[in-house]
Amino acid sequence: MEVMTGALPSLIPKLANLVAGEYNLQKGVKGDIMFLQEELESMRDALEEISKVPADQLPNRDKIWARNVRELSYDIEPKIRHKMATEIRTIKRRIVEVHERHIRYEINLGPDKLGNAAVDPRIFGQYTELKELVGIDETRDELIDIMMEGNVVPMKQGKIISIVGFGGLGKTTLANAVYEKIRALFDCCAFVSVSQTPDLKKLFKSLLYDLGKYINEESLDERQLINVLREFLQERRYLIVIDDIWDISVWKMIRCALPDNDIGYIIVTTTRISDVAEKVGGAYKLKPLSLNNSRELMYKIIFGNENRENTKDKEICLDEELAEVSNKILKKCAGVPLAIITMASVLACKARNEMEWYEVYNSIGVGIENNLDVGNMRKILSFSYYDMASHLKTCLLYLSMFPEDYKIEKDRLIWMWIAEGFVQYVKQGKSLFEHGESYFNELINRGMIQPIYNQAGMIYECRVHDMVLGLICSLSNGENFVTTLNGLGHGSPSNMIRRLSVQNGNESQAMTLQTRNLQQVRSVVAFPDATASVVTVLRSFRVLRVLDLQDCDLSQCCSLKYLGNLFHLRYLGLCNTSITQLPEEIVNLQLLQILDVWNNKMYCLPSTIVQLRYLMCLYIDGFTRVPNGIGSLTSLEELTFLGIYDSTVDIIEELGQLTELRVLHIVLFGEWNDKLVECLHKLKKLKYLYIKDRSGQLNIGGLDAWVAPPNLQILNTRSGCWFTTLSASAWMNPSLLQDLSLSTTVRELQQDDIIILGSLPALRYLNLMIVGEDLGVHNEIHGECIVGAGLFPSLVYCQLWGNVAPIVFQRGAMPRLRTLDFRLSVQEVRGINGRDGGIDLGLRNLPSLQKVWVHLDPEGANKAEVKELEAELTRAIKIHPNHPQLYGIQDEDADDE
Numbered sequence: 087m088e089v090m091t092g093a094l095p096s097l098i099p100k101l102a103n104l105v106a107g108e109y110n111l112q113k114g115v116k117g118d119i120m121f122l123q124e125e126l127e128s129m130r131d132a133l134e135e136i137s138k139v140p141a142d143q144l145p146n147r148d149k150i151w152a153r154n155v156r157e158l159s160y161d162i163e164p165k166i167r168h169k170m171a172t173e174i175r176t177i178k179r180r181i182v183e184v185h186e187r188h189i190r191y192e193i194n195l196g197p198d199k200l201g202n203a204a205v206d207p208r209i210f211g212q213y214t215e216l217k218e219l220v221g222i223d224e225t226r227d228e229l230i231d232i233m234m235e236g237n238v239v240p241m242k243q244g245k246i247i248s249i250v251g252f253g254g255l256g257k258t259t260l261a262n263a264v265y266e267k268i269r270a271l272f273d274c275c276a277f278v279s280v281s282q283t284p285d286l287k288k289l290f291k292s293l294l295y296d297l298g299k300y301i302n303e304e305s306l307d308e309r310q311l312i313n314v315l316r317e318f319l320q321e322r323r324y325l326i327v328i329d330d331i332w333d334i335s336v337w338k339m340i341r342c343a344l345p346d347n348d349i350g351y352i353i354v355t356t357t358r359i360s361d362v363a364e365k366v367g368g369a370y371k372l373k374p375l376s377l378n379n380s381r382e383l384m385y386k387i388i389f390g391n392e393n394r395e396n397t398k399d400k401e402i403c404l405d406e407e408l409a410e411v412s413n414k415i416l417k418k419c420a421g422v423p424l425a426i427i428t429m430a431s432v433l434a435c436k437a438r439n440e441m442e443w444y445e446v447y448n449s450i451g452v453g454i455e456n457n458l459d460v461g462n463m464r465k466i467l468s469f470s471y472y473d474m475a476s477h478l479k480t481c482l483l484y485l486s487m488f489p490e491d492y493k494i495e496k497d498r499l500i501w502m503w504i505a506e507g508f509v510q511y512v513k514q515g516k517s518l519f520e521h522g523e524s525y526f527n528e529l530i531n532r533g534m535i536q537p538i539y540n541q542a543g544m545i546y547e548c549r550v551h552d553m554v555l556g557l558i559c560s561l562s563n564g565e566n567f568v569t570t571l572n573g574l575g576h577g578s579p580s581n582m583i584r585r586l587s588v589q590n591g592n593e594s595q596a597m598t599l600q601t602r603n604l605q606q607v608r609s610v611v612a613f614p615d616a617t618a619s620v621v622t623v624l625r626s627f628r629v630l631r632v633l634d635l636q637d638c639d640l641s642q643c644c645s646l647k648y649l650g651n652l653f654h655l656r657y658l659g660l661c662n663t664s665i666t667q668l669p670e671e672i673v674n675l676q677l678l679q680i681l682d683v684w685n686n687k688m689y690c691l692p693s694t695i696v697q698l699r700y701l702m703c704l705y706i707d708g709f710t711r712v713p714n715g716i717g718s719l720t721s722l723e724e725l726t727f728l729g730i731y732d733s734t735v736d737i738i739e740e741l742g743q744l745t746e747l748r749v750l751h752i753v754l755f756g757e758w759n760d761k762l763v764e765c766l767h768k769l770k771k772l773k774y775l776y777i778k779d780r781s782g783q784l785n786i787g788g789l790d791a792w793v794a795p796p797n798l799q800i801l802n803t804r805s806g807c808w809f810t811t812l813s814a815s816a817w818m819n820p821s822l823l824q825d826l827s828l829s830t831t832v833r834e835l836q837q838d839d840i841i842i843l844g845s846l847p848a849l850r851y852l853n854l855m856i857v858g859e860d861l862g863v864h865n866e867i868h869g870e871c872i873v874g875a876g877l878f879p880s881l882v883y884c885q886l887w888g889n890v891a892p893i894v895f896q897r898g899a900m901p902r903l904r905t906l907d908f909r910l911s912v913q914e915v916r917g918i919n920g921r922d923g924g925i926d927l928g929l930r931n932l933p934s935l936q937k938v939w940v941h942l943d944p945e946g947a948n949k950a951e952v953k954e955l956e957a958e959l960t961r962a963i964k965i966h967p968n969h970p971q972l973y974g975i976q977d978e979d980a981d982d983e
Contacts, residue, residue: 091130091133091134091156091159091476092133092155092156092157092158092159092160093156093159093160093162093163094126094129094130094133094159095130095507095510096163096507097126097159097162097163098123098126098127098130100163101119101122101123101126122162122177126159126162129155129159132155133152133155133156134476136148136152139472153565153566156565157566157582160582160584160606161177161606162177163629164605164606164628164629220375220379220382220383220386221375221376221379221382222256222259222260222263223263225260225372225373226260226263226264226267229247229249229260229264229370230264230267230268232247232368232370233245233247233264233268233352233354234268234352243346244346244347244350244351244352244353245351245352245353245368246352246353246354246355246366246367246368247352247353247354247355247368247370248354248355248356248357248362248363248364248366248367248368248369248370249261249354249355249356249357249363249370249372250356250357250358250359250360250362250363250369250370250371250372251358251371251372251373252358252374252422252458252463253358253424253460253463253552253553254422254423254424254425254463254551254553255372255374255422255423255424256372256423256424257329257356257357257358257372258279258329258330258356259423260356260372261277261327261329261354261356262277262327264327264354265277265325265327265354267971268325268352269325269971270971270972270973271323271325272323272324272325272351272352273322273323273324273349274297274298274318274319274322274323274324274325275296275297275324275325275326276292276293276296276297276324276325276326276327277296277326277327277329278292278293278296278326278327278328278329279329279330279491280328280329280330280331280332280336280340281330281332281489281490281491281552282332282490282552283489283490283572283573284333284336286308286336286339286340287307287308287311289340290308290311290312290315290343291311293315293326293343294311294314294315294318297315297318297319297324299314299315299318301314308339311343312339312342312343315343315344316342316343316344316345319344319345319347319351320345320347321347321349322347322349323349323350323351324344324351324352325351325352325353325354326344326351326352326353326354327353327354327355327356328340328353328354328355328356329355329356330356330357330491330552331355331356331357331359331362331366332357332358332359332362333362334361334362334365334366337355337362337365337366373421374420374421374422375421375422375423375426376421377413377416377421379421380416380419380421380426381402381403381412381413381416383423383426383427383430384412384415384416384426384429384430384433385402385403385412385430387427387430387431387434388430388433388434405438407438407440408438408440408443411440411443411444411447412433412443414447415429415433415443415446415447415450418447418450418458418462418466419458419466420458422458422463424463424533424551424553425458425463425466427533428466428467428470428532428533428534429446429450429466429470430533431470431531431532431533432446432469432470432473432532433446434531435473435531435532446469449469450465450466450469460553463553464553464556464557467553467554467557468557470532470533470534471534471557471558471561474528474532474534475528477508477509477510477525478525478528478529478532478534480508481503481508481525481526481529482529482534482535482558483558483561483562483565483567483568484499484502484503484506484508484568484585484609485499485535485550485555485558486555486558486559486562486567486568486570486587487568487570487585487587487609487611488550488587488611489572489589489613490552490555491549491552492549493538493547493548493549494547494548494549495546495547496526496545496546496547496548497724498634498636498659498682499526499548500519500522500523500525500526501519501522501657501679501680501702501703502609502632502634502657503522503525504518504519504522504656504657504679504680504702505631505632505656505657505679505680506608506609506631506632506656507631508522508525509521509522509525517723517746517748518702519702519723519724519748526548530545530548534550534554535548535549535550535554536548536549536550536551541851541883541905542800542827542850542851542882542883543850543851543882543883544800544827544850544851566580566582566584567584567585568584568585568586568587569583569584569585569586569587569602570587570589571586571587571588571589571590571595571598571599571616572587572589572590573589573590573592573594573595581602581603582603582606583602583603583604583606583607584606584607584608584609585607585608585609585610586604586607586609586610586611587610587611588610588611588612588613588616588619588620589613589615589616590613590615590616591615591616591617591618591619595616595619596618596619596622599619599620599622599623600622600623604623604626604627605626605627605628605629606628606629607626607627607629607630608629608630608631608632609630609631609632609633609634610627610630610632610633610634611632611634612634612635612638613637613638614637614638614639616638617635617638617639617640620635620638621640621643624648624649624652625648625651627652628654629654630652630654630655631654631655631656631657632655632656632657632659633649633652633655633657633658633659634657634659635659635660635663636659636660636661636662636663636682637661637662637663638663639663639664640660640663640664640665641663641664641665643665645669646665646667646668646669647669647671649668649669649671649672649675650669650671650672650673650674650675651671651674652675653674653675653676653677654677655675655677655678656677656678656679656680657678657679657680658675658678658680658681658682659680659682660682660683660686661682661683661684661685661686661705662684662685662686663686664686664687665683665686665687665688666686666687666688666689667688667690667692668683668688668691668692668695669692670692670693670694672692672694672695672698673692673694673695673697673698675698676697676698676699676700677700678698678700678701679700679701679702679703679721680701680702680703681695681698681701681703681704681705682703682705683705683706683707683710684705684706684707684726684727685707686707688706688707688710689709689710689711690710690711690712690713691706691710691711691712691713692713693713693715695712695713696713696714696715696716696718696719697718698719699718699719699720699721700721701719701721701722702721702722702723702724703722703723703724704719704722704724704725704726705724705726706726706727706728707727707729708727708728708729708751708753708755708778708780709729709753709755710727710729711729711731711734712728712729712737714736714737714740715740716737716740716741716744717739717740717741717742717743717744718743719744720743720744720745720746721746722744722746722747723746723747723748723749724747724748724749724750725744725747725749725750725751726749726750726751726776727751727752727753727776727778728741728750728751728752728753729753729755730752730753730754730755730756730759730762731755731756732755732756732757733756735756735759735761738759738761738762738765739761739765741765741769742764742765742768742769743768744769745768745769745770745771746771747769747771747772748771748772748773748774749772749773749774750769750772750774750775750776751776751778752776752777752778753778753780754777754778754779754780754781754806755780755781756781757781757783758781758783758788760788762788763788763789763791763792766792767792767793769795770795771795771797772794772795772797772798773795773797773798773799773800774798774799774800775798775800775801775802775803776800776802776803777789777802777803777805777806777808778805778806779805779806780805783806786810786833787808787809787810787833788806788808789803789808789809790809790810798826799825799826799827800826800827800828801826801827801828801829801830802828802829802830803829803830803831804829804830804831804853804855805831806831808830808831809830809831809832809833810832810833810834811832811833811834811835811836811838811839812832812835812839812842812843825848826846826848826849827849827850827851827852828843828849828851828852828853828854829851829852829853829854830853830854830855831854831855831856831857831888832854832855832856832857833856833857834856834889835854835856835871835886835890835891837871837872840871840872840873840877841874841877843877843878844873844874844876844877844878844899845877846878847879847880848880849878849880849881850880850881850882850883851881851882851883852878852881852883852884852885852886853883853884853885854885854886854887854888854890855887855888856886856887856888856889856890857888857889870891870892870893870894870918871890871891871892871893871894872894872896873893873894873895873896873899873900874896874898874899875896875897875898875899876898876899877899877900878899878900878903879901879902880902881900881902881903882902882903882904882905883903883904883905883907884900884903884905884906884907884908885906885907885908886907886908886909887907887908887909887941888909890908890909891914892910892911892914892915892918892927893908893927894918894926894927894928895927895928895929895931895932896928896931897928897931898931899928899931899932900932901932901933901934902934903932903934903935904934904935904936904937905936905937905938905939906929906932906935906937906938906939907938907939907941908939908940908941909941909942909943910940910941910942910943910955911943911945911946912942912943912944912945912946912947912951912952912955913945913946913947913951915927915955916947916951916955925955925958926962927959927962929959929962929963929966930962930965930966930967932966933967933968934968935966935968935970936968936970936971937970937971937973938959938963938970938971938972938973939973939974940959940972940973940974940975941974942955942956942974942975956975959972959975960972960975
């Protein structure tokens, strides 16, 4: 809520502490402080009321008063120090002046507006399906038919298609759906975004990376990168998506890198500009969703599974009272998915009440039915923004620190919010990070940020749609919340900078930094091109809380000692900055909560690090040695990575003192130590545990005696054989483990293990390596393992490698499984007979299957038997209703008969 209330939320508790903690304040000062506290509390309440009113509905005098109060709060925060009577009285005088001005000009704080009910923290259970929008399958298949007549990749001249349509219509989603559907037909593929301010050198590097061409490209210029791309693609069948082109001149440069060849290629582009699409070629105008599809999308968001389970007609509203008003709202959305998702997300947070829904309808403007231009889309997004709670608005506006199409790690963003003071304790028993995570989830529920999922179906990054980003950048600049230096002239006109995002380092930006007032900057996020510009002014910051220099090259910096002068720093992000050490002066940062020095060549931390008692999150490399005394960092909630050597076993005992840990990554460089199990037993709050073995030993059964904490969500012990069998391990208790992703290695896999694993109600990701025969242990399973009905109800990704018997899936098993990656022994699988005499693994019984990776083991089989199994698997995929993509059906190492 800081954008509305300035520094007041953190300032008011400081004043209370001064009154409660100081017994030798000068005469009258304590009374002045109490006066300040009461006045500022009243101002905070008034600002929160103002924040509920859209900016275009506020009188100018209200805006001016609110801005003055916010600026005053920032000024007060650096000046509050013990026993500073003169400062206290000066502040009191300024507050009285603001208060009198409030009365003089009859500021009324805008129209009355009811506050929101609290939104329960939740993630859209259906979001992974929503991203493949309702009705997109038909459009996707139509586009594929245009590109590939008869499922054949065009030869010689290839094919170019340019998807064109309004912002938020789903162009990127459609392009991605096409890309995922046909990518298996090509030798190499890439998907890159251009945006309004493209960096072509960076774009060409991204293309090379996606295509699988790894070179040392740092010294190459654009022309050289184009030549590398042309040479690489000349003899390959390729599929490339170029998303979000704004300028035809940019396309012409990109096209130079994509050669015509005699093997075949497809290039898909997206753009909002019809003229660009026509000049690119193959223009395909994306149509809005039909009314029925619009209804289905809206009701899927509002009613979720309730709608889909109770009716076959997905476009019918479950509440007849709401059908008429929802149709009227949908007309204003004009078939644009972004508008529908935004409005449905608002309605999902409202009571199912006709009056409330009509209030929403009447609040998003008149005269925009079936006519959604950029201005009207902005009205819909603005309504959703102003309908949110104030703390969500603040957290959302913070994302204006990042450029268009930037993907930011979820945890990194939440820790920044915490360091800024945006996240407040509300519920006992929940950590600050967990509260911040609920804010993050609510912004997804509101459709304001877009989640990015990993293979386990867990959100690890997010991005902001460019139309939402345009809105929050405009609001942020208007409130002097963030100043952005990117060469586009979008920075705040105010000389006083509160937060600074430096996205390039040209001379004009460097000069701007030299001439602006930086003394009250609270956050700095710098990007690689701006490294030099930011480093030269770091000494100017006086109240800095967040400093993020991730990916900036600091190898040429003479010294990092100046970091020790940033006494107010809470977040220090030095990930991938080429530093080799931290200064001992780091001890001066006594308020530091987050330290990220991962992915550097730093072989040890300074001994003073153990004195940072407020440290909650520490990211280091596994080879970075930590000093003795790490057990004193009792506020730590996340420790990634902790290297344990034979010479540092005492660290294990200290680790057991860090009882607040939620996330722990361990790298073992020495022999297994049984004390580690004792240590892990003490860490009752663990949610994520990763153990990586670099010693080369298997550590058989090392964790058999471990009992997992009840809130464990991720267990990753893939390197090393930590469990004998899962069914015999003490930790595997389905009644305790309600939400788990598992990646581990076991000596053997038995039918009982399948049943126990399948009974975990929320297991979404499973990655098992079975190493029995490698250890001289004979696998006792004869025939196949059966995955029965009702098992693995939530599993999305399954990988089974190593010495595992053939798996057969019965009807009702793994209903949500999308990706299956498994090893098959040709010899063992031949004993499984289907109804027609062929081999039947029951793949048709997996209704959500999208991708299948098969790794054939030909040992003991001849080439004919291998070919027969390949044909059976290919047939099973072809008759599957989803026609999933099949990978890996080839093997040249089979024995000849």
